[in-house]
Amino acid sequence: xxxxxxxxxxxxxxxxxxxxxxxxxxxxxxxxxxxxxxxxxxxxxxxxxxxxxxxxxxxxxxxxxxxxxxxxxxxxxxxxxxxxxxxxxxxxxxxxxxxxxxxxxxxxxxxxxxxxxxxxxxxxxxxxxxxxxxxxxxxxxxxxxxxxxxxxxxxxxxxxxxxxxxxxxxxxxxxxxxxxxxxxxxxxxxxxxxxxxxxxxxxxxxxxxxxxxxxxxxxxxxxxxxxxxxxxxxxxxxxxxxxxxxxxxxxxxxxxxxxxxxxxxxxxxxxxxxxxxxxxxxxxxxxxxxxxxxxxxxxxxxxxxxxxxxxxxxxxxxxxxxxxxxx
Amino acid sequence: xxxxxxxxxxxxxxxxxxxxxxxxxxxxxxxxxxxxxxxxxxxxxxxxxxxxxxxxxxxxxxxxxxxxxxxxxxxxxxxxxxxxxxxxxxxxxxxxxxxxxxxxxxxxxxxxxxxxxxxxxxxxxxxxxxxxxxxxxxxxxxxxxxxxxxxxxxxxxxxxxxxxxxxxxxxxxxxxxxxxxxxxxxxxxxxxxxxxxxxxxxxxxxxxxxxxxxxxxxxxxxxxxxxxxxxxxxxxxxxxxxxxxxxxxxxxxxxxxxxxxxxxxxxxxxxxxxxxxxxxxxxxxxxxxxxxxxxxxxxxxxxxxxxxxxxxxxxxxxxxxxxxxxx
Numbered sequence: 242x243x244x245x246x247x248x249x250x251x252x253x254x255x256x257x258x259x260x261x262x263x264x265x266x267x268x269x270x271x272x273x274x275x276x277x278x279x280x281x282x283x284x285x286x287x288x289x290x291x292x293x294x295x296x297x298x299x300x301x302x303x304x305x306x307x308x309x310x311x312x313x314x315x316x317x318x319x320x321x322x323x324x325x326x327x328x329x330x331x332x333x334x335x336x337x338x339x340x341x342x343x344x345x346x347x348x349x350x351x352x353x354x355x356x357x358x359x360x361x362x363x364x365x366x367x368x369x370x371x372x373x374x375x376x377x378x379x380x381x382x383x384x385x386x387x388x389x390x391x392x393x394x395x396x397x398x399x400x401x402x403x404x405x406x407x408x409x410x411x412x413x414x415x416x417x418x419x420x421x422x423x424x425x426x427x428x429x430x431x432x433x434x435x436x437x438x439x440x441x442x443x444x445x446x447x448x449x450x451x452x453x454x455x456x457x458x459x460x461x462x463x464x465x466x467x468x469x470x471x472x473x474x475x476x477x478x479x480x481x482x483x484x485x486x487x488x489x490x491x492x493x494x495x496x497x498x499x500x501x502x503x504x505x506x507x508x509x510x511x512x513x514x515x516x517x518x519x520x521x522x523x524x525x526x527x528x529x530x531x532x533x534x535x536x537x538x539x540x541x542x543x544x545x546x547x548x549x550x551x552x553x554x555x556x557x558x559x560x561x562x563x564x565x566x567x568x
Numbered sequence: 569x570x571x572x573x574x575x576x577x578x579x580x581x582x583x584x585x586x587x588x589x590x591x592x593x594x595x596x597x598x599x600x601x602x603x604x605x606x607x608x609x610x611x612x613x614x615x616x617x618x619x620x621x622x623x624x625x626x627x628x629x630x631x632x633x634x635x636x637x638x639x640x641x642x643x644x645x646x647x648x649x650x651x652x653x654x655x656x657x658x659x660x661x662x663x664x665x666x667x668x669x670x671x672x673x674x675x676x677x678x679x680x681x682x683x684x685x686x687x688x689x690x691x692x693x694x695x696x697x698x699x700x701x702x703x704x705x706x707x708x709x710x711x712x713x714x715x716x717x718x719x720x721x722x723x724x725x726x727x728x729x730x731x732x733x734x735x736x737x738x739x740x741x742x743x744x745x746x747x748x749x750x751x752x753x754x755x756x757x758x759x760x761x762x763x764x765x766x767x768x769x770x771x772x773x774x775x776x777x778x779x780x781x782x783x784x785x786x787x788x789x790x791x792x793x794x795x796x797x798x799x800x801x802x803x804x805x806x807x808x809x810x811x812x813x814x815x816x817x818x819x820x821x822x823x824x825x826x827x828x829x830x831x832x833x834x835x836x837x838x839x840x841x842x843x844x845x846x847x848x849x850x851x852x853x854x855x856x857x858x859x860x861x862x863x864x865x866x867x868x869x870x871x872x873x874x875x876x877x878x879x880x881x882x883x884x885x886x887x888x889x890x891x892x893x894x895x
Contacts, residue, residue, distance in 0.1 A: 374812045384748050387756050421711050421797045429714050429794065451801030455809035467756065468795055470748045474778030475799055479806060482782035483838075485701045490838030496830075503827060504834050511810075511817030 242271055243336040244551050245327040248278030248286075249305045250343025251539045258342065259286040261544025266296045268545070272552060275336055277302045277323040302326040308537055312346030316354065324348055328355045331530050338531035338551035340522070342539035348532060349385055349525060356530035359560055361567035363390070365527035366397050367466075367534070368404065369473050372514035373457035377521070379405055380462045384470035385525070391435040394418065394463050398442055399566045400526040401461035407557040408550060409521075416442060417449035417459025419468060424448070439463075480515045484508065522547035524554055526563070531555055569598055570663040571878050572654040573871065575605030575613075576632045577670025579864045585669065586613040588871025593623045595872070599879060602663055604629045604650040629653040635864055639673030643681065651675055655682045658857050665858035665878035667849070669866035675859060676712055676852060683857035686887055688894035690720050692854035694793075694861070695728060696800050697736075699841035700784035704848070706732055707789045711797035712852070718762040721745065721790050725769055726893045727853040728788035734884040735877060736848075743769060744776035744786025746795060751775070766790075807839045849874035851881055853890070858882055 244265075248258045255278060262274040273296045276283050280301040287297065304322040306315045316325055327339045328351045341348055345367070353365055369383035381397045382389060389397070398416040405414040418436060420428040425436050427448060439445040449458045454472070464472065487508060491501050513519060522535030522543070533551045535543055554560075571592075575585045582605060589601040600623045603610050607628040614624065631649040633642045643652055651670055655678045658666045668675055672694070680692055696710035708724045709716060716724070725743040732738040745763060747755040752763050754775060766772040776785045781799070791799065814835060818828050840846060849862030849870070860878045862870055881887075 374809060387748070419798055421714070421794060432794075451798040451803075452805035454802055455805050455812075464798075467748060467759075468798055471746055471778040471791075471795060471799060472802055475781055475802065476778075478779035478782050482701060483806075483810065485782075486838040486841070487834060490834045494834060494837055496834070500830060503823075504831055507814060507817045507821060507823070507831050510821055511813040514813070 242552055242555060243273045243275060244338045244340060244548055245275040245277055245300070245330055245336040246544065246548065247323045247327055247339070247341030247343050248276040248283050249323050250341040251535070252308070252537045253540065254278070255282050255286040257539055257541045258544050259283060260290070260541035261548065262297060263287070263290050263292045264541060264545040265548040266292055269552070272296065272548070273298065274548065275300050275330070277327040279303050279305070300326065300330070306344050306347045308344050310344060310347065312344060312350045315344065315347045316350045324351050325355075328352055328530075328532060331532070332356055337555045338533065340533045340535070340544070340547045340551050342522070342535040342537055342544060342547070345534050348534050352525050352528045352530065352532040356528050356532065359527055359529050360564050362527035362563075363393050363396055365525045366400065368401060368523045368526055369469070370520050370523060371454065371462065371473065371476060372520070373455050375457040377409060377514065378411070378457050378460050378462065379409070379523070380464065380469045380473055381526070382464065382466040382469050383473050384466045387466045389465040391431060391438050394435040395438050395442070396527070396567065397463055398439060398445065398461060400563050402444060403559055403562050403566060404523070404526060405460055407559050407562065408553050411460050413444070414460035415444045415446045416461040416463060417446050417453065419462055419464040420448035420450065422448065422450065477515070480512045483512070518542045518546070521550050524551065529560070531560070569879055569882060570600045570602060571665045571667060571875055572602040572604055572627070572657055572663040573875060574650045574654055574666070574668030574670050575603040575610045576650050577668040578862070578866045579635070580867065581605070582609050582613040584866055584868045585871050586610060587617070587868035588875065589624060590614070590617050590619045591868060591872040592875040593619055596879070599623065599875070600625065601875065602627050602657070604654040604657075606630050606632070627653065627657070633671050633674045635671050637671060637674065639671060639677045642671065642674045643677045651678050655679055655859060658859070659683055664882045665860065667860045667862070667871070667874045667878050669849070669862040669864055669871060669874070672861050675861050679852050679855045679857065679859040683855050683859065686854055686856050687891050689854035689890075690717070690723055692852045693724050693727065695731065695850045695853055696796070697847050697850060698781065698789065698800065698803060699847070700782050702784040704736060704841065705738070705784050705787050705789065706736070706850070707791065707796045707800055708853070709791065709793040709796050710800050711793045714793045716792040718758060718765050721762040722765050722769070723854070723894065724790055725766060725772065725788060727890050729771060730886055730889050730893060731850070731853060732787055734886050734889065735880045738787050740771070741787035742771045742773045743788040743790060744773050744780065746789055746791040747775035747777065749775065749777065804842070807842045810839070811835065845869045845873070848877050851878065856887070858887070
């Protein structure tokens with residue numbers, strides 16, 4: 242299997258993507274990674290690293306799309322960027338998947354324009370992994386579609402179910418619709434309509450509320466991209482807020498050095514699931530290809546995990562399964 | 569000052585409201601509390617409590633509106649309920665404020681129908697207190713208005729600013745609009761329009777994101793009722809989720825009894841701001857009166873705090889200030 246990695250995506254390039262790619266190759270037998278980006282920069286980063294040189298290929302892509310750049314414009318004008326070139330290679334069948342921690346908007350635009358949609362899909366979506374008491378679960382949509390038509394919720398539910406089952410290993414995943422109350426008459430007209438459509442799915446458990454997320458009352462959380470994005474980013478800020486609240490608590494109760502250290506160690510261990518290294522990147526669902534997007538702050542370990550997720554998506558044939566389920 | 573308290577509101581009636589009322593009277597010199605609810609039930613609860621009997625008055629209101637009852641129907645049919653009777657008394661000038669931990673929808677309906685709107689207000693709103701690193705701040709709207717027109721955001725911003733300044737003691741509060749990104753062109757068409765209107769307010773700091781809430785990047789967080797309600801309930805679930813994550817961490821690191829106890833003690837102390845007892849009830853803003861709604865789980869201490877908040881609203885004349893600011 243061949244996976245192309247954006248060597249200049251994210252906040253820590255080229256180090257994180259290059260090292261993540263090398264680690265992924267060293268940990269597997271069947272994988273070849275193409276590193277796309279400015280050739281010289283990548284080769285310098287590769288220097289001195291220990292790996293099977295036949296399984297790391299450098300693809301020169303001299304232009305860089307920056308994190309804050311306007312997505313549509315960047316994709317249109319920077320044909321020699323790692324993102325546009327990498328996705329074009331995937332389109333041409335030169336690789337089986339593309340992985341990047343770069344500009345999410347540019348990735349989505351390039352993936353949608355170049356790869357196109359899967360048969361039957363109304364709109365591709367960004368799903369994001371959310372830590373819960375039961376382990377990681379999916380929030381869909383996480384910011385790609387701010388306004389979601391009711392038939393789109395239905396497809397998001399199907400795609401999320403397949404991804405959780407095939408790639409995340411969740412058994413018989415259920416789907417819930419985020420709303421202000423459990424009863425089916427709650428919420429806006431759109432949400433009430435979506436509830437009715439979703440009721441046709443055998444794994445739909447109904448409306449779920451904000452306090453049901455950490456309990457994973459359902460395995461897939463459906464929301465429009467505005468709600469999903471706000472909840473996701475609020476959730477990501479929990480560990481940092483907690484450290485601040487705990488520091489105040491430590492002062493208030495006058496803990497000594499050893500006690501404080503113990504408390505901090507426990508917090509670190511307890512919140513490991515919030516650590517971006519352990520939060521998998523998720524492919525754009527509904528796109529005709531496997532294009533995995535990760536957090537800008539991704540470390541080498543996070544990139545390696547994204548590459549392995551992409552490999553699992555290809556192996557499990559999730560796109561074929563999505564097309565079949567939408568029929 | 570006279571404040572009427574719903575003696576049969578919330579999950580712990582009549583105990584919490586009756587004891588909260590007694591505590592509020594005992595802690596102040598100027599306050600008379602009217603307890604509205606089934607007379608016999610209230611008198612039984614009052615028995616044996618120590619207080620100035622001239623400053624606790626029982627108002628018989630034999631009907632009870634239950635927590636899950638349909639709001640509009642309950643308000644229409646149960647004229648002798650504590651909620652309808654209490655708010656009617658407030659309307660007639662027999663008391664200065666009404667306080668309840670009961671059915672929020674019924675309270676909002678009764679307050680809006682009976683008290684009416686303040687001059688110039690398009691729609692009353694429910695604000696809710698959110699714990700942040702800087703202390704408590706306001707989320708508006710917390711579920712009353714699922715769809716918010718752009719001019720409503722503007723009024724919510726003004727009302728929230730006045731409430732934070734006058735009642736919560738926040739100096740020069742700023743206002744932010746919850747959105748998926750900082751840039752003014754982000755979000756839905758409604759949010760972009762709201763951004764433009766809000767820009768006329770000198771204390772508007774622009775868009776804020778989900779990860780800006782705990783940091784209190786602004787002091788008032790504006791959102792539609794769907795977003796506000798979901799974030800609020802998700803936030804409320806943080807302490808419980810945390811305890812679950814920490815328990816796992818304690819097991820993982822094999823802590824002994826004493827160490828586990830120390831960690832749990834710190835967590836409790838650190839998350840005190842999340843404790844519903846310490847989260848103030850907030851009046852419906854924009855209603856022509858002071859009608860304070862609290863969490864269903866309110867303890868006696870929470871009810872006492874709500875009574876004191878209501879007293880502060882009356883003393884500071886927040887409604888007069890709201891009317892003046894909207895002109």
